[in-house]
Each structure stands twice: as structure tokens, then as C-alpha cells.
Amino acid sequence: MLLHIPEVLSAGEAEEFRRALEEAAWVDGRGTAGHLSAPVKHNSQLHWQDPVAVRLGGLIVARLERHPMFLSAALPREVLAPLFNRYDGGGSYGPHIDGAIRPVDGSSRKIRTDLSMTLMLSDPADYGGGELRIEDRAGGRSIKLPAGDAILYPANSVHQVTPVTRGIRLAAFTWIQSLVRDDSDRATLFELDAAILRLPEDPATDAARLQLTNIYHSLLRRWADL
Ligand code: NI
Numbered sequence: 001m002l003l004h005i006p007e008v009l010s011a012g013e014a015e016e017f018r019r020a021l022e023e024a025a026w027v028d029g030r031g032t033a034g035h036l037s038a039p040v041k042h043n044s045q046l047h048w049q050d051p052v053a054v055r056l057g058g059l060i061v062a063r064l065e066r067h068p069m070f071l072s073a074a075l076p077r078e079v080l081a082p083l084f085n086r087y088d089g090g091g092s093y094g095p096h097i098d099g100a101i102r103p104v105d106g107s108s109r110k111i112r113t114d115l116s117m118t119l120m121l122s123d124p125a126d127y128g129g130g131e132l133r134i135e136d137r138a139g140g141r142s143i144k145l146p147a148g149d150a151i152l153y154p155a156n157s158v159h160q161v162t163p164v165t166r167g168i169r170l171a172a173f174t175w176i177q178s179l180v181r182d183d184s185d186r187a188t189l190f191e192l193d194a195a196i197l198r199l200p201e202d203p204a205t206d207a208a209r210l211q212l213t214n215i216y217h218s219l220l221r222r223w224a225d226l
């Protein structure tokens with residue numbers, strides 16, 4: 001399931017992020033790429049220990065932890081500390097996949113990457129190209145979102161960032177290990193949650209709400225790994 005998550009950050013907050021990132025110490029993005037993806041990766045990133053990355057990444061995670069749509073769709077077990085990238089002057093990232101397992105920086109732990117997320121920080125009017133293209137069974141989708149919005153997608157999708165032909169494209173990205181490993185199981189729970197929330201507030205629907213909520217938790221109990 002590909003899901004557009006609006007307003008993880010407000011437009012004003014995204015602007016503050018861009019200002020902070022202007023001053024940051026960008027390094028070659030190939031440092032964190034695997035041997036298959038390094039040759040097609042042409043961007044800059046912040047080191048995970050960069051103080052700007054640590055501060056802004058923490059703010060993003062705090063927002064995600066309170067974002068109802070993100071929580072319902074991702075059912076996060078763990079959100080990795082976001083990283084930051086910058087594409088300009090023809091920078092691109094050719095078709096690649098994200099590895100299934102990622103180390104948790106600064107610890108000996110690892111997570112399984114069930115979901116990838118990109119949070120756009122630049123306004124689409126401020127750069128040309130730079131679309132996030134995600135392949136799915138329906139063919140593929142080219143995504144360009146307002147600053148502060150995010151796209152959540154299965155981490156096993158082939159994806160790419162098309163060349164940035166003008167301006168600068170800044171984004172944050174991270175991976176999520178979900179309580180529910182399977183994408184279609186997770187999508188079922190997301191739909192069921194949305195349907196329960198759509199029931200009108202009326203005593204006549206109370207019994208149905210309780211019954212559906214029980215089904216939601218029964219499925220979550222069956223599918224969740226902790
Ligand atoms: Ni990727």
C-alpha cells in the first residue's frame with residue numbers, strides 16, 4: 001500500500017528544517033548505499049551523528065508517534081532515526097531496492113524494514129524533476145508532494161529519484177519495522193480502522209462498533225509480532 005500522509009510537518013516547520021539544513025555538513029550519499037545501489041546513487045546526505053540530523057530526526061519521529069494516519073497505516077514497532085538527503089545539479093538515485101535488514105545506528109540492534117518513508121522538505125515549485133518513482137503491481141507512480149508531507153510505501157518496492165533538473169530537493173527518509181509484517185494484512189487493518197471511525201456517533205451503532213473493534217484486535221493479535 002502506497003499512502004500519502006499529509007502534514008507530518010507544517011509548511012512553516014518544513015521551512016525551518018530547510019534553513020537548518022542549509023548550514024549542515026553534507027557528505028556523499030554513497031557512504032550508506034549497498035554495493036548494488038552505490039553506482040546509481042548521486043546525492044548528498046547527513047551523517048547519522050550530525051547534530052542537525054539528530055535534532056531534526058527526533059522532531060520527525062515525535063510527530064509520527066502522534067500522527068493518527070501514520071500510526072493506523074504503519075502500526076510501527078520501531079521507527080529508525082530519519083536521515084536527510086539533498087539532490088541538486090542533476091542528482092538522482094536510479095532504480096534500487098532498500099535492504100531488508102538495517103542496523104540501528106549507534107547500537108548493535110537491527111530492524112526488519114517493512115516500510116520505507118520519505119518526508120518531503122522542499123516545496124515542489126522550488127525544484128524540477130526529482131520525482132520519487134515507486135513501482136507497484138499497477139505499474140508505477142511518480143510522487144511529488146508538498147513540503148511537510150510524507151509517502152509511506154512497502155520497503156520491497158523498486159524505487160528511484162529522477163534527476164533534479166533545477167533547484168534543490170531536500171527530504172528526510174526512514175524505515176519502519178511494523179508490528180504486522182505483511183503489507184496486505186496491514187492494509188486490511190488500516191481499512192477496518194477507517195471503517196470503524198466512519199461509524200456515526202450514535203447509540204444505535206455502539207454494539208457494531210464494539211464488535212468490529214473486537215475483530216480488529218483479534219486480527220492484530222493473530223498477525224502482530226512483538
Ligand atoms: Ni531507497
